[in-house]
Amino acid sequence: MTPKKEDYLKIIFELGGRKKKVSNKQIAMSLNIAAGSVTEMVSKLVKEGLVDHTPYAGISLTKKGTEIAENLIRRHRLWETFLVDKLNYKLQDVHNDAEILEHVTSDNLMDHLEEFLGHPEHCPHGGVIPDKSGTYREESYLILADVAEGTTVTVDRFIDNHELLSYLDDIHINLGDRLVVGEHTPFEGPIKLTYCDSGEETSIGYKAAHYIFVK
Template sequence: MKEDYLKMIFELGGVSGKVSNKQLSLSLDIAAASVTEMINKLVEERLVSHTPYAGISLTKSGRKAAEELVRKHRLWECFLFDKLDYTLATVHQEAEQLEHSSSDQMIDKLDAYLGHPEHCPHGGAIPDPAGNYEVGSRTTLAQVNDGAKIRLSRFVDNHDLLEYLESLNFVVGQEFTVNSHAPFEGPISLTAAEAGNDIDVSFKAANNIFIDEL
């Protein structure tokens, strides 16, 4: 669905950043050819712009549509996670269904009921009714150098990724030291600041984990 593409471009690139076909293919787990086909459709609808060899970004109308979708989706994730005890890995699919059947009035009431949360359970910013939100980090774990001290700030909203991170006991806010990047897109070795244990994170996952350098 085109809505999934708009949300993922927003997640990966924000309001002005450019993302590649490869990033979308990895994060959505969709074949590169299918990504190219959908991006061409979104360009025709003037929801995204695509500069060859530079990347894909949201247009003004695409950004507005993405922000509205993300607001609905992430508020439902907060409700499912905080009130119904869904796990981080299971909120996405339920929220995906709920966002498409929710009016703006319902979402505003849900927002008030939840106390106007600013972030969803996996760290994504939630736009307020006026479209304001905190612009988070755009630096991924895969991009930082060996020896860097980092804090996990956000995970891309992907079921398989969140399930994988749950198996590693990763939560937003944890701090680590980056030990090494294995060659040929191998795993990235981390040491947990609090527990002191070493953890290997796959290269694919590391491209979908956003961090703040400390």
């Protein structure tokens, strides 16, 4: 399987494609690619039995696709955890090296790495880490962009995207932050937010709000 196909399976998993349908637009936004490229790749994944595609409804992982995605996610996120926690990588800089390591690591080494790290359940950007048997807690799939004004939420996880993580570092939004969602500015403008602990106000771009999951 090519790395590009693996990237698609991983992002469909991250967007909730094991439990629900995700759209071409969501995949395109998350991978920063054209919608036409998504359509072409999804067709290939359907032929290989890795995803199901229902026109006008969306895309979901098959059982086979889910198993592959879970294995890839486990490898990638364990290496991310190691690089951030043990080698002091910045979160936004960890993806590329974790991508390389996940493809050159034996199953035996992955098992030892998981044990060394204390069997973590979540990676540094909040995503679940399946254990060796494929068991993990269900993630939140509510995105910040869909939260109504006046609602209080807790930041639960971020999509694994370098540009996004650098942006969130700049505006100081972190996992576990409790926020009150304010005005959704018209025409896909910024969303205003207030930190519950400090009362400070900030805002986040419309596109970035689609990459942040809350509960």
